[in-house]
Amino acid sequence: MKAKLKTETNTTFRKEDDFRAYEQMVLIRRFEERAGQMYGQGLIAGFCHLYIGQEAVVVGMQMAIEKGDQVITAYRDHGHMLALGVEPNIVMAELTGRASGISAGKGGSMHMFSPELGFYGGHGIVGAQVSIGTGLAFANRYRGNDRVCLTYFGDGASNQGQVYESFNMAKIWNLPVVYVIENNRYGMGTSIERASATTDLSQRGASFNIPGEQVDAMDVRAVYEAGKRAVDRARAGEGPFILEMLTYRYRGHSMSDPAKYRSRDEVQKMKTENDPIDRVMARLLNDWKVSPDDLKEIDRRIRATVVDAVEFATVSPEPATAELYTDVYA
Template identity: 70%
Template sequence: MAVTATKSVKAGAKTTASKSGPVKKQSQQPTWTREQELDAYREMLLIRRFEEKAGQMYGMGLIGGFCHLYIGQEAVVVGMQMASKQGDQVITGYRDHGHMLATGMSANGVMAELTGRRNGYSRGKGGSMHMFSAEKHFYGGHGIVGAQVSLGTGLAFANRYRGNDNVSLTYFGDGAANQGQVYESFNMAALWKLPVIYIIENNRYAMGTSVNRASAQTDFSKRGLSFSIPGEQIDGMDIRAVHAAGLRAMDWCRAGKGPYILEMQTYRYRGHSMSDPAKYRTKDEVQKMRTEHDPIEQVRERLLKTWKVAEDELKKIDASVRDIVAESAEFATNDPEPDPSELWTDILK
C-alpha cells in the first residue's frame, strides 16, 4: 500500500535552503486535503498495527534473531514517501519494516521474511534486518550501523551518472550519525552534487544512550556544515512538517544543487530491539510522548475535528488495516520454510 506522491509545494511551505548553513524549522505547514489526511492515517496505522503484530509474534517465538520496531516514528517515512515520486530510492538501517510497507512492499512478504519463510522478500534468508525489493526501489535493510549511508550515496551517484531525475532517500539514526563513513559520504555527495537526502531519524537514544551523552553536537541538521550541505530540524512527529520538508529537499536535489540533510526529531516507544527493556528512560517520558505528540493521533484529531470524518469511517479503516495484518501473520505462519538448496544461492565468489 504505497502512499500517494505529491510533487509540488503547497501554500505556506517556502524553500529557504542556504548553501552554507542549516535551515531551521518552518513555522507554517502546507495545506492538506481530506484525502491526504486519510492516506496518511491509513499508511501510518498499517505500520503501527504491523509492528504490534510483529512484536507479538516475536514473543511467541515465531520471529527469531533481532527485531527492531518502528512504533512511534511512522510519520517520518510516510511523510517522506508522500513527497517522493516513482523511481526515488529508499535505503535504511535495521529498523526497516515501516520503510518497506511505506514503499508499497506487501505485508505478506515482509512478515514471511520476518518468520524466515520461503515467500519472504529475501526468500527467508534475511530476516528482520535484511530485506530488499528492486521493484519497489527499496535497497535494504542493513545490519551494519551506518553502512547504508555510503550505499545510499552510491545510489545517488548512479542517478547522477545516468542523468535521471531520481533522488536517493538515505535514512539513518542519531547513533549512526557519528560513524566515520557518514562524513566520507557527505564529502563525496557535496563534491559531486549528488541527489541524496540524508534523513537522520533522531529518536533520542542510540541503542540505550541519550544523544546528550553520545554526541558533542546534538543539532544534527548542522552535521553537514563543513561540507556546505544545508540542513533542517523537523518535528518528525508531525507528518505535515515532514511532508513539507521533504518537498523542499526534493526540489533542492532535483535542481542539481547536491545533497540535503533533514534531522527528523522523532521518538520510538519500544526499546531499541525486542530484547531491550529500555530502563534508561522513565515510563512517564514515554507516556508523555504518546499522549501529547503521537503522529497518528494528531492526524486522527484533524480528521475528526477539521474534516468532520465520522468515527465509524475511521473504525472501518482500522478494521481493514487489522485484516491486512492478520492475513500477513496467517500467511507467514503457514508459508513453508526455504528449501535447503537456498543455502547455496546468492553467494558471491
C-alpha cells in the same frame, strides 16, 4: 546555515492525503504491534527493531518522492517496506523466515530488499547504508537522470566516520541525495546528549557546505513539506540536503531491550501529547469532519489485514536447505 525547527505546516495536504497518511501509519503501527507479539511467541527469531512511534517519518517522506526514486535505510525497515506498498503478507513472511518472504526468508527483519520498488535495504551494519545511498545518488548523476535517493540513518549512526566521507563526496559532486536522520533520541541505550558532542544533527554537514533542517517528525505534514522541498532541490541539481527528523520510538531499541534508560513518564508523555497517528486523526475529525465510525472501520480493516499476514506467514514453507548456497554471490 543555522537550522530552524519547522513546527508550522501549510495547507497543501488535501483530505485524501490525510486519509492516505492515516491508513499507512495505522498499518505500520498495527503490523509492528503484531510483530512484537510474534517475537515474544518465538515465531520471529534474531534481531527485531520495531518502528512504533516513528511512522510519520517514512510515510511523509514516501509521499514526497516519485516513482523511480530510491530509498535505503538501516535495520529498522519494516515500516519502510509497508510504506513502499509491499504486501504485508510478504513482509511478515520474511520476518518469520519463510520462502515467500521479500528476501526469500534469508534476510529476516534487518535485510529486506525490493530493487524493483527502488528499495535497497535494510542494512545491519550501523551507518553502512549511508555510503551505499551516496553511491546510488552518484549513479543517478552519472546516468544523467533526475532520480533522487533518500538515505536514512539514525542519531547513533550520525557519529560514524563513513557518514562524513559520504557527505564530502556528495557535496564535491553535488549528488541528488537527501540524508534523513531519524533522531529518536537514543542510540541503542544511550541518549544523544551523552553520545554526541553536538546534538543539532541537521548541522552535521556544515563543514561540507551541506544545508540542513530540523523537522517535527511527529507531524506527517511537516515531514512531507520538508521532504518535498529537499527532494525538489536535489532533483533540480542543487545537491545534497540533511533532514533531521525529531522523532521518538516507543519501544526499546530492539525486542531484547528493556529500555530502562528512560522513564515510563517520558514515554507516556510523548504518546499522550505527540503521537503522530493521533495528530492526523484529530485533523480528520476536526478539520475534515470525518465520522469516527469511518476511522474505526479503517482500523478494523487494517487489523484484519495484519491477521491475514500472520496466517499467511505461519503456513508458508521455510526455505529449502539447498537455498543456503544460493544468492551468496552476485
